[in-house]
Amino acid sequence: MNKQQSCTSLKSKSQQMQQQQQQQQQQPQQTRSHKRQRVDPRLAYYEAKAFEVTEDEYRTDQIFNLKAKELDSLPNAAMIDMQPEIEWYMRPFLLDFILDTHYTLRLSPSTLFLAVNLVDRYCSRRIVSKKHYQLVGCTALWIAAKFEDKKSHIPQLNDLIGICCDLYEDVMFVQMEGHILNTIEWQVSHASVESFLQLLLGSKCNPVLSSIAHYLAEVSMYHKDFFSFRPSVIANCCVALASHILSHSDSQQQPPVVASSYSGMHDFDTPPTTPPHSQQQQQHQLPQNISVLPFSSSPASPEFQCISLLQSHMANPTNSLQRKYMKSAYHQIPRIIAYYLALRSKMLAFMSSALPPSPLPSRSSSVVYESEESQNCDLVPPSSQNVAGGAVGYMTPPRTPSPEEQQQEQQEQQQQQEQKPDQEMYEAVPSPRTTNVGVSAAQMPMVHQPHPHHASYSASMMTVS
Secondary structure (H helix, E strand, O other): OEEEEEEEHHHHHHHHHHHHHHHHHHOOHHHHHHHHHHOOHHHHHHHHHHHHHHHHHEEEHHHHHHHHHHHOOOHHHHHHOOOOOOOOHHHHHHHHHHEEEHHHOOEEEEHHHHHHHHHHHHHHHOOOHHHHHHHHHHHHHHHHHHHOHHHHHHHOOHHHHOOOHHHHOHHHHHHHHHHHHHOOOOOOOOHHHHHHHHHHHHOOOOHHHHHHHHHHHHHHHHHHHHHOOOHHHHHHHHHHHHHHHHHHHOOOOOOOOOOOOOOOHHOOOOOOOOOOOOOOHOOOHHHHHHOOOOOOOOOOOHHHHHHHHHHHOOOOHHHHHHHHHOOHHHHHHHHHHHHHHHHOOOOHHHHHHOOOOOOOOOOOOOEEEEEOOOOOEEEOOOOOOOOOOOEEEEOOOOOOOOHHHHHHHHHHHHHHHOOOOHHHHHHEEEOOOOOOOOOOOOOOOEEEEEOOHHHHHHHHHHHHO
8 A cells, every 4th residue: 555655646746747847838938038137237237338348449340341241242133134034023022021021020130131132142143933932032031030130039930831821831941941051152141231230330329310221221122223332332321311311300309218228127126326328318319429431422432322322212112111110119210201301302492493593685795686577586695605794694595575675675776776877978988198008998997078968068168268
């Protein structure tokens, strides 16, 4: 009996242990992660300060290293043009799918840019059919998440199958993963635009400025025009344009509320004695704290061309991109862009209206009129484009004078005709005093001799008599 009791007690204890283990496994991961996050805020503050010091110290070296490697992993747009089934208009739809999946899985920003780069590199080296285009994009996102994100954030095969609506099996994802890695020769790392943005913006940047820069960077992913620019140039132009937009928008005067940098500070009664930058200081950290690489402002420079392309494409985002950045977590960036574009259009309209008007045509200017029979009186500008007095004139378009101006012009012509002397009463007679030998008749000066019926002629005759 004792043996039976001992056996039953051991079985009961083993069953209790198994039940406890099952309960621990069934506990949600959030409670366990919440316990792990209970860290002293002082240690988090000191760690952040040490990170800022090392970041400022090695920023230039990291940028130099990335710029030396950015050309090794760029796709070729000319090779993508040679795809028999894939067209460029299909690419934005695939990127919208990758963007929505990336946002749903809460992956890091660097994962998104690496996934798009893997898709473009694979399509520039292999022929991809239309039915496998989505499989390539989803597998590229899976590879990028393994390379950039934490292990807990990596999606499983069942998640990928559900995202693709059961179009592909799990074996197809595994085969495509190996095919992509063999095609790119296992060179997964890429100096993306996100890596340059992290170095240029830093950890102390205004969150609104960071959101605008990331929005512009994601806009550049969708268009073929940006394939000719380096990632460092695109990132530099995004930061420069974002700072310009923020300085001309009302978000600078009323910045959004910035959350505290202490996670879990409310769990402790004693906050750190030397807190980091307050909310007011973080709100007023404007673009002067960022570091922008120097570039030329000439129209022929790639930076100038890239900024002009960003300004032309940032007003027309896709539905997925606009839906993502209209959330409060991203400070509703499309509204800030719309405000900036409206303000810019008003400034351009004001500048065009502030130009000096065209001067009215004057008779002293060298303007050739057409015959008086034409009613339109078109003005033909002179070749020199100079107005009387030596000043440069403006091109005057042809116009039709009003009836009042026509009557006034006729009256002026009549008055001038009445004031003219009767030239027909004068005859040009050569004077004997001025005739010289060897001078032709055309070169001889003309002397006006009064007519016999004129009053001056009769007076001269009376004095002679």
